Amino acid sequence: MNGSVPAGRLLRLSRWRDKIGRKLVRRVIQVGNPVDAIREVGGRVMSDRVAVVGMSIRAAGVRSSADFWQLIRTGGSGRREIGHEELARRGVPERRYKDPAYVPVTYPMQDFLGFDLKAFGFSRPEAELTDPQHRVALEACYRAVESSGCFIGSLPDRVGVFLGSRTSDYGAQIEFRSALTDSALDLAGLAIGTEPDYLSSRISYAYGLTGPSMTVLTACSSSSVAVHLACQAILAGECDSALAGGVAVNARDAGYLFTDGGIYSPRGRCEPYMASADGTVDGNGVAVLFLRRLDVALAAGNPILGVIAGTAVNNDGRERAGFTAPGVAGQVELIEEALDVAELSSSRIGLLEGHGTGTSIGDALEIDAATQAFRSAGAGADECRLHSVKANIGNLTAAAGAASIIGCLLALRHGEIPPNAPLVEGAPPVDLRGTPFKLADHPIAWRRSEHGRYAAVSSFGLGGTNAHIIIGDAEPEVRHASRKGRSWQLLPLSADDPERLTAAVDAVRVAVDGSSSDVRQDIGHTLRTGRPELTTRATALIPVDGSAAGVRWPAPERFRTAPEGPPVLVFMFPREHVGASDAALALYEAEPVFRSTVDDGLAVMEHVLDPEGFAALRGAFRHGGRPVAPQISQPVLHLLGAGQHALLGDLGIRPDLLIGHGVGELTAAQLSGVLSFEDAARAVCWRGQAMADIPGGAEAAVRFTRRMREVRLHAPTLPTVSCATGSWLTGEEACDPGYWGAQLREDVLFDEAVRTVVSEHPEAVYLQLSGGTDLLQAARLAGVAEDAALAVTPDGEATESCSLLRTVGGLWERGVRINWEAYAERDHALRTDMAPRSFARIPCLHPALLDHCPGIDSAELAGKQVDR
Template sequence: MATPLTGSEVAIVGLAGRFPGAQDLEGFWRNVCDGVEAIRSYSTEELLASGAEPELVRHPRFVPAAARLENVEGFDAAFFGYTPREAELMDPQHRLFLECAWEVLESSGHGGQGDPLLVGVFAGQALSTYLLVNLLGNSAVRRSTDPLQLNLGNSGSFLTTRVSYKLDLKGPSFLVESACSTSLVAVHVASQSLLNGECDLALAGGVSINLTQQHGYLPSEGGILSPDGRCRPFDASARGIVFGSGVGAVALRRLEDALADGDPIYAILLGSAVNNDGALRGGYTAPSVEGQAEVISEALANANVAPETISYIETHGTGTALGDPIEVHALNTAFGGQDLPRQSCILGALKANIGHLDAAAGVCGLIKASLALHHRQLPPHPLYEEPNPHIPWEEGPFYVNTDLMDWKAGASPRRAGVSSFGMGGTNAHVILEEAPKRSPSDPSRALQLLPLSAATPTALDALTERLASFLHKHAEIPLADVAYTLQVGRRALEYRRVLVCGSTTDAEEGLTGASSTRRLLSGSTVATGAPVVFLFPGQGAQHPAMGAGLYESEPVFREYVDACARALQPHLGLDLRELLRAPQDSTAQARLEQTRLAQAALFTVEYALARLWMSWGIEPEAMMGHSIGEYVAACLSGVLSLDDALALVAARGSLMQELPPGAMLSVAMDEAGLRPLLGPRLAIAAINAPSLCVVSGPPEDVRSLQEELTRNGTACRVLHTAHAFHSPMVEPILERFAQIVRKVKLETPRLPYVSNLTGQWITPEQARNPQYWVDHLRQCVRFAPGLETLGRKPGRVLLEVGPGRTLSTLARRMPVPSGPWTVVTSMRHPDELIPDAQVLHEALGSLWLAGASVNWKGYHGNARRHRVALPTYPFERQRYWISPDVQAQGVPGGETPAELGQPPATTATTGMPSPDAARHPRPRLRNAFVAPRDEQEHMVARVFEEVLGIEAVGIHDNFFELGGHSLLATAVVGRLRDGSGVSIPLQLLFEGPTVAQVAERLGGLSWRPPNEDPERDALLLMLAELIRLETPSAP
C-alpha cells in the first residue's frame, strides 16, 4: 500500500456466488471478460412447450427474455442435515445462500472446524416468490403444513441465522433489507461490525430468485422494464432493466488480521458509506442526484483518498432513461468533475451482463470489481454502441470501455468504487484498493500432506478430481500453502482421503492415480477427537539411523533428541547422536546391540517422537510400553522427570550388560501350553499375544527348548538379544537397581498407562513404589493382557511411537471385543527403503483418517504459511421442489417455475404431505430396514415418511436419526392426532422415537385422514394474492 495502515481497512478474503450463465466465480469472471450477455431470449416454441399461454406469448408487448439462474431447484439437503420435506418447504434463496456461505468461508481459508474466529453474518434476500407462488399455491401445503415451518423456511428474518446455526457461527447475525441496495449495505454493516470489534470475520451478501419472470414479462408503458429484453446502461438506446436471479457472498476481515493470518486478499475495502435520499427526489421510487453524490463523497472521505485516484466505478447502472443520467451527474458532482482529466475513469455495469439481481445486485457488483482488481483487468461493457446523449459526459472524467483492458498501474494503487442504490432511497458506495503484494511463504518441509474430506464417497471423488485439475492449472501456488489451506481451512467430514507428496506434479499424479510411488489413502469415520493410545516398543526394535531423517527435518524431534543425548552423555561416556545418525551397517548395528546403548537409544527416540506427536496435537488418551518402553510412558505421565528417567534407563542398561550372556526365544504357543515345557532356569519373559510368548534363560537351555519345539512342529524363533531379560538371570542385579530407584522421586501418574506387570491400568501406589520398578525388570511383560485392557473401550486408535512395527503387528493380531481398532506405525522398519518423513506423514494422515484431532498450526510451527483459494465443496444437489396445484400459464404472474423446454416435474414436486407424494430414499442408518408388520405400524411409518419426505421407513428407524427435530416432532404428533382422533403427548415421540415404539403406544387405534380446513385455505390464498399485487418492481 502507498500509505501506512490506519486500522480502518477491511480485506475481502473470500468470494462466492451463483450467477445467470455461470455457476461459479471462474465461469462468472470468464463471462464478464468475454462480454457475455447472460440474459436469454426464448423462442415461441420453447415458451409454448413450457406451458405458457398462447395469448400471452403472442401479446405484442410480451418480452420473452430472462436472466435465469440454473438449477434453483437443486440443493444438497443431506449435507446440511435437512430432511427432504424440510428442503422442499424451504425457499431456494435460503438454500443457495447457505451453500454460498459455506463456499465463501472455504474460499477465505477459514472454513475449518474449530476455527477460533468470531464470524458474523449480514445479508438480505428478495421477496419469497417460492412461498407466494409455489407453497401457498399448493392446497396440500396450505392444509397440512405448520405456518411456523413455512415462516422459518422462507422469511428473510431467518436467512442469516440459518447460516449461523448450520455453520456454528457465533458473531452477530441479522437480516439487512434496503431493496436493491440490500447486499452492498450488508457489506457496509459487516465492515462496521468488524471495525467495532464485534466479530473477527464477517460474511456479507444477498440473494434474489425471481420465479415470477422465468419466461419473460409484460413491460408497462413508461416503466423501468426493458421493452426489448436487453439492458444497455449508458447507451443511447438504453430503455430499461431486465430482472435476473443470483446470489453473492463475500468474506471480510480487518486488513491487519488478514495479513497476519496469510489470508487470500482479493481487494481492500478502504471506506464505505450509506445514506438515504430523504425527500429530495421526484417521488418515493425516484433516484436523487444529491443523495447519490453525498454517499459517494462520504465514502471517499471515509477512505481518505482523492477522487482522481479512482480509475474504475462499478455503477448501479440500471440502463433506464432516468437512472443513468442521474447516476453520472452524481458521480461528476462527487468527483468535482471539471477539474479531472477527461476519460480517466471507466464506468462498468454488471446489469448489462446478467440483469438486475435485486437484493444480490450490489454484492455481485462488488465481486466483479474485486476480481478486476485481483486480475488487474478491466472487463468490457457489453451492448454499448453510442453514448447516451442525456448524460453529461463532458462534465467529468468518466467513459465506457468496450474491450477487455489491462488495468495499468499509476502513481497510486489501483482503486475502484462500487455503487448500489435502492428503491426507497437507501444508497451505498464503497471504495476498493488492490491488495498489497504478498510476502513469500517460508521454506517448507520436503513432503506435504494433503487432507481431503466429504460427506459422501462420490463427493470425495469429485473433490479429489477438482483439486487435481486445480493443481494442473496453478502449478505456481506453493504446495505447502495448498496443504496448509486444506489442513486449517476445511472441515473434516466423514469420508476422508490423504496424500503425501513432494511437488505439485507429484500431487497431481497422486490424486489422479497416475503415480507409482504416492499412495492415496482413504477412510471414513464419524469420530471427532478419536482417542489415541501411544505404544512404546522395547529392546530389539532399535537399529542404526533410526529417526535420522526426522532429526534432519523435524525441529521438535531434534530438540528432544539433543536434550536426551546431552543428559545421557555423562552416563554413557559418548554422544548418542553418533549412533542415531550413523550409517546403517554391521558395525553400527553391533554397537547398538549393546544393552546399555540400545535401551538409552530407544528411550531417546521414543520420547522425542512422542513429544513431536504431542506438538502436532496428537495427545495420548492412554499409553502402554513394552519393557523399556514403559519408562517412556512413565516419564510422559509425570511419574519420572526426564533427567531421572534417563538416569534410570542408563543404569538399568549398564547393569544388565554386566550379566552373563543369555538368550530369548519367541514361541507360537499360549502361556498355559508352554509353561510345562520349561526347565527350572527358563522363564516366560513376555506374553505378546494369546498364542505368542517369549522364553528367556541361559543359551543352552533355550537352544534345547528350541530343538524340542521344532521336533513337535511348533513355530519358534531366536531373538537377537545378548541377555536373558525378564528371567532369573537378571536377579543378581536387582538389589543394586533397587538402591538406585529408591533415590529417585516417583510421582502419581497424570496420564493413564497400562502396567507390563499386571496388564491392567497402573495404580498410583504401584507407580510410586520402587519395588514395582525392580519387579518390572524381572517379571514377565504381560503385553497381550494389556492390549485386552485397552480393547475394552471402543474407538481407540493405537499409535506405535518408536522404530519398526513390532507392536503394531501384535495389536493387529489381537481380537478386540469392542470391534476392530486402527493401528498406526510411526517409523519405518530397518529393511524398508522409505524416507522417515514419508512414513511419519503417512502415519499422521492415517490418524486423521481415523478421526484423531490434529493441531495443524502446531505441525507448521512458526513457519509463515498462506491460505489460498482452492476448489470448494462439490455439493451433490438433488431436486427439491413443490409446485402449485395448477401450473398457471401466465407471465409475469410467475406461477411457472418449471425449466423451459422441460415438462412439469413429476418427482419430488408434489405437495406436502399427501400420501402419494414422491419421496427421497431412506438415508443410511445403523440399523437394518424392517418393514411395518401391521396396520398400526404402517400408519406411523406413513406419517414419518410424509413429514420427513422419506420413502420406506422401517419399524426400527429412529425419527431423530432420520433427520427429525423438535419442530418436525410437533408435526408428527399433530398428524397422528388428526389421524387417530386421540391427543398424543409430544413426549411420546421423545421417549420412544421408532415406528415400532410409537405404534405400540398408540395401541389399537385406527387411522383416518386429516380434516381439511377450507377457511384456512382461503385466508392463505388471499394473503398470497394481496402480497403479490402489492409487490413493487425494483428500480
C-alpha cells in the first residue's frame, strides 16, 4: 500500500482476556465463499488472509527448495564429520581437535563465501567487511521473490522485511586481527556490514523496499517470530507484502567442544524425538518466505504455496525451572492461542513440525505440552505426524522456524509427509503411546480433502520467547485463474554474460518442450514481467498451442549486448508496399489498439473517399484485399503505419526521430505534430487522389498544395528529417503548404536524410513501419549498421501477426525499453518459478581472516579469487 493511509486502517485483529479465557476478535465479511474472507480497512477492501507466494532456502546439502524436499523426503542428512588432517588445514589447533570433548561435526552450507559483487552493487572492500550472513540473506530475499515469479527490484507494493540473525563474531575477529597488525580499518563500514541492527534495513535499501524493516533476535524462535510480525504488519495495513525468515551462518564452524549437562550432542547427532537423543548440533543456512496479502497475490497471479491460517507469540515468563529451561504452560497456551486464531480444531492438523532440538528434556517437555494443547482442542490419539527438519540440516537457530515452514509447504505441495531421518537411519524412537502424535520411517501420503490440510510449526527460543505458526492449503478456488493471451508467446531472456544466458535459454527450452498451453502462457508472462532486464539478451517466440519443435531458439552467436541506456530510436515510413494489406488484416484481427486507431482513421476517410474507394480501403483491413490504385494503397499504408505506431506506443515504444518517404512523410508529419490525426488522414487521401487523377506530377503538386491550405500546419514537436531536403525539417518548412505540394514531385533524398541521422546518432536503432524492408536496405547503404535496422512486417511475414512480436523482441534486445505491464493487458497469465538468475560465485573474505577462519577449507579456495 503506497502513500498515507487513514487511521481507519489500524483496525486490527485484537485479543483480550475475559473471565472465560482468551478470544480473538476478527472483523470479517463473508462474500460468497470462505476464500473471499475480506475486511474493509481505511476505505479499501482487503483480504483477511496472508499467502505464502515464494520461498528460498540454503543449508547443509541444500541449494534450493527442490534440494530441500529431496533431502527431507528421503530422510537424508547434510551432517559432515571432519578429519584431523582437514581440521589442521583449517587452522584448528591440534590441542583442540585432539581433545576428547571435541566433536568434529558440522552441517555446512556450501559456498557461503561466494558472492556476486556486481549483481548486488558491492565493491570488494565493502563485501569483505560484510558478514557472510548478511550477504546470503541479501541473495535469499532476492530468490524468495524470484520464486514467486516477480523481480524484487520492481515490486509495486509496499514491502516489509522481518529477518532473524544468529550472533556472529565475524566483525569482532576482523577488528581484533587488524589491530594485531595495525591495519587500517573502516569501523563504520564494519559495523554496518556485521551488526544485526542493519541486516533488514540493508536489504530494504538494496531493493528499495519501503515497508517496516526490522531484525528479530529471539534465539531459535527468531524466524518464526519474524513471520508472525510480518503477518501482523500485512493484516494491519502497514504493508501489502513482506519478506520474513532468518539466517544462521558461522564462518568459524568446524565442530565444537561439548560439556556435560550442556545442550550440544557429544555424538554430534541431532536426533529429535528419539530415545537416543542426547543434544543438538547447530547447522548453517538461510530460509526466507515471501508473504503477500491474499488479494494482492491473486491479483498479481503469484503461485499460492499456502495460506497462513494463524500465528501466536508469547513468553514462558517465570513459569519454568530457569531462564534457559522451556516452560510447558507457556507452550500449551501458545498452541491453543494459535489454534484459536486459526479457528481450527487440533484434529485438523496433519503435521506438527516441532521445535525438536534433540535434547531429551526439551523434547519430552515439548511433546507433553503439545499433547495437552492438542487434546484440549479436540485431537484424538495417533492423528498427527510429528517431524523436525533439524535432524536433516541441524539446528539453524535464527533460521530454524522458517526452514520448518518451508518443509511444511513442500509437504503440502507434494502431498507427502516426510519421514523422521533418525528413524530411517535406525535410531530408536521415543514412546508416543497415548499422545496425538506418530513418527514415520517412510514418506506418508497426505491427500487433499474437502476440509483442507493443515500443518503447524513450533519454535521455542532460549529465554522463553515462543512462536507457533499454522499453515493451510490454498483452497481450490484460489488456484484456478483465467488466462488471456496472444497465440504466440514472446520470451525475453537475459543474463549477466553469454555463458549464463546460454544456460537460461536451455532451461527455458526444457520447460517449454511438452508443456501445456497454460504453462507456456505462464512462462511468457513471468519472463516478461517478473525478471530483471540484464545486459546480455536474446528472445524466442513460441506458439501457445502445439509443439515447440519448430521454434528458433537463440544461439550464442545471436545474443546481443544492450547499451547502458536506451538507444535513439528512429521510425521510418515507406511510400509503398505491395503486401501492406496482408499485414493490415493480420494486425487488425489480432490487436485491439491497432484496430481502434485504424477505425478512427476510417471514420475520417469515409467522408473524403468515394463509396467504392472507401469500400476497398475498409476491405483491406477487414478482408485482406490488395488495392493497387494510389488513392487506396496510400491510405492503407498510412493507417497501417499509424496503427503500428499506436500499438508500439501502447507498449512504451516511442520514436526519438522520424523519417518519412513519399506518403510516409505525411504519416511522420502526423506523429511529429505537424498535422492532426484527422488532417493527416484527409491529406493522405488527397495526395493519393491527386496522383491517380494527374499522374504527371506538377499539376498534382499544385492541387496537393491548394488542399493543404485548408488544414492547420504546425512546427514539428518531434525531430523529423525531410526527404525533400535531406536535413532536419524546420518549422518554417512544415508550416508551408507549398513544401507539401513540392514534396509530392521532388526527388526523394532518403540517403541524405539517413546520413544526417547517422552523423549525429551513430548508435541509433532504425525501425521500418507500415510494411516491407526497402527502407532498411537503403539505410544500410547509407551507413546504418546491419544489426541496427529492423522492420515491423518484413517481406514474407506480413500475414503473421507474430512478426510484430518478433520486432518488439528485437527492439528489447537492442536496449529499447518495453512496458511489459501494458503488454500484459493483452497477454496475462499466472506467475511461475522460471529461469532463476544465475549469480557469480566469487569468494569474499576479509584478508585479516584468511588464516583464521576454521569454517573454511583452504583447499576449497585454491585457485579462487579471495584476495583484492
